[in-house]
Amino acid sequence: MNTTSNKIGHVAKALGVSVDTLRFYEREGLLVPSLRSEAGYRLYSAQDVQRGHFIMHAKAVGFSLAEIAQLLDLEVTRDAQTCHDVKQVVDDKIQEIESKILDLRKMKQSLKGLSDACCGGEESAIHCTILDTLAERGNHA
Amino acid sequence: MNTTSNKIGHVAKALGVSVDTLRFYEREGLLVPSLRSEAGYRLYSAQDVQRGHFIMHAKAVGFSLAEIAQLLDLEVTRDAQTCHDVKQVVDDKIQEIESKILDLRKMKQSLKGLSDACCGGEESAIHCTILDTLAERGNHA
């Protein structure tokens, strides 16, 4: 048993996903364990697990698996592109992220305005300020 | 032709989605035009369009249609819940949003580190710093 290798169940737990999901990611070429045991068990290296963490992070912030693959593939396809191309991909992602952050901030402000105006008490919501505000503003963002 | 009403094609363009999508949202109860013309055409009021914008915004930042419906439904189910309940839903969403923003910021920092280290030139990416950095760090976030 290689001390630097982890079986699928262990990795799944570490990443907070199911083993099915990991096998699915392998089929998709997103996270292919770098080793197999004699018996054919998937063995994930520490690097594989790192890659897994990257994937989970990217997923959590709304990147599709295809987009994540695009980022991860940069490494593989290195000599097929120029530095400029590579930097472009990364910079585009940064732009995307920034615009997502802006959207979230707007959204948060909007919700915060609602929350702050509400008493939060135990009475029926018939006169709830949040609901009144939503109605009045036509549910806008 | 009511000056305050818009037909589906117009609204679709304004929201940046297809008419099919709008009809789908109607089936899902997410955005039901408040009027129909004699001929059965959907007529969206300014308020409907506002609601549409809210939906698009929420979608853009990663809320599912079900979650969006939950927010929008607050208005409808008012007397079924207390102020506290209502405020809770909103505050939960705010929490979610904040954690998404944090994730995005981490992601952005990580990518920015990569981008800043790259020359961005026209040479082959074989020696690209971004790729080197990715490899070295095991593609982490």
Next chain:
DNA sequence: ATAAACCCTTGAGCTACATCAAGGGTCAAG
């Protein structure tokens, strides 16, 4: 040495979110 807890593969099924196709009305311009 056997049962529980793992692991494997193949392939079907599921949810969310659309998207398209068929067949057919409506309306404004020329």
Next chain:
DNA sequence: CTTGACCCTTGATGTAGCTCAAGGGTTTAT
């Protein structure tokens, strides 16, 4: 008064991202 751009409905299909079931090996603890 017809042509082209709209609109309608019903219902099938598609894509992403899993999830499960069947049938069967492997490892480990007792």
